Amino acid sequence: MILIRLAYGVLALWAVSVLVFLATQALPGDAAVTALGRNATPAGLASFRARFDLDAPLITQYWDWLRHVLSGNLGVSFSMSSSVSAVISSRVVDSLVLMAVSAVISIPLAVWIGVYTASRRDRLGDHLMSFVVLVINALPEFVMAVAVVVLLATNVFQILPAVSALDPNDSILGQWRLLVLPVLTLVLMVVPYVARTVRACMIEELASEHVRMARLKGLTERRIILRHALPNIAGPTFQVVAQSLAYLAGSIVVIETVFQYPGVGQALDQAVSARDIPVIQALACLLAAFYILVNILADIGTVAMTPTLRKRAR
Template sequence: MVNDVFKLVLKRLGLGVLTLLVISVLIFFAVELLPGDIAQAVLGQSATPENLAALREQLGLNVPAPVRYFHWLTGAIQGDFGTSLITGDRVGSTIGPRLLNTLFLASYAAVIAVPAAILLGIFVALLRNTIFDRVANVLTLTAISSPEFFLGYILILYLAVKTGWFPAIASIGRNADFSTMLYNSFLPALTMVLVVMAHMMRMTRAAIINLLASPYIEMARLKGVPAWRVIVHHALPNAWAPIINVVALNLAYLITGVVLVEVVFVYPGVGQLLVDAVAKRDFPIVQACCLIFAATFILLNLAADVGAILTNPRLRHPK
């Protein structure tokens, strides 16, 4: 069994690496296809031909695009994404602190959303077809259908502007203590919680309700087992595979889908850095941010596949 799981994991990992390679090609050449001259965009209209020629040589724009892609990919594999066109700093040193801030925000939201969504999904499954179930479905559908920036502005209006309970701008300084970071980043974390918790709660509810019609569940009911025990001890263990999948995919969203949330709350994360880099046409940072987002999403998708394999015997033994 261990060998079968190991082979499946290696297969998924190989597909993930191949997918990341294709995405790196798309990222690099998408920047190449942007209209206009990169050197002209960086230096402005008043740049002299000598300055333009010097910058093109510095950026390697005189070298064919496939060669530049190979050099960029080789450096990215080694953790060297080049130099920022605006500040002249190394891209890795610029992204590093921002990435830590984004991971902090994603972890903050995940710690709240994952257990709350699973518990609420179990509770709603216990009370299905009741008023509570209908209200929960309406609220979760509303949260799923609402764009992140809209939820963010609503939270700012009611929890920051009208009540003043939380700051509208999530400023996190280098010397801020942990409690201050939790307080200042509560609204962006809550925005992300409202979106991902709705997905996970509905999947947990659907997975459990789908199993409630199984013969072994009916037998447990006929034996007089309480409803909560039937769900927790009989239905939930067999519903872990789809729940793990949706949790992993939503964790990927928490890291890769924070761009709008970080912009709304001016949160100093990778998403805000990406938007600023696009506005300033700082292409090395844009390429690095996109590649980091892609690698994170692929890695968490791989984790979802592995989790589904480990919790589902039919996937461990496909024959």
């Protein structure tokens, strides 16, 4: 089963690489003119196109690019004249830190909210929490980001910086104040989806026969939840958590652009504006690879935590 999932993952990543390559070729404008400026001479433009094989047939360009990527060479940035690996390496680290901090906060919080609302179904706390979660879930990422900035950085409470421009000479954790707003936005976007899914699974589990039997035996509600209900929803919970991590990878493009956070999302936005094709291709494929890997791990984890699925996989 794992080998089949990996094979599908490789095939999907190859398909994504083809789509990304074709999409970058369809971008408006001329990459040579964008990189050298409108005052560039015809000889300079011709030299630039020859250097990066921009005049070669598309199939040749794709094959050369794919061959270099498989050998570990991501190419040279058009706008910065340095290797793509050097351009995006620090950006990837910054984005991973942002995602990791957001996941560490949002996942336990979402699971707790889901369990809390399910155990108090149809009570006041359940209705209030469900209403707040539903409202937050209905807001797009950029709207939530702007609302957080207005509330905590500009008009209402000016307690945090509105822009998360990190100093590359200082450690990320040493600039924790710059992480608060983007992390808070990502947490608010992830928690509702996970919490609602956990709540639905927990409600169904608490109505099961073995939980009723545990109540008849006189077990406390806390013990029933921790020992009988939670282990049985581990598979769906693991699946929704993995999907949330994949969602974080996509959301950082918007969030980092809004807060000017120097991560993968901002680098992708700048590369599209500058028509920096090698950087766009590398970042888009990197995000796709992360998404595919998370989904593969989610499938494997769900099977590992569900006895019936383990038997089928064998």
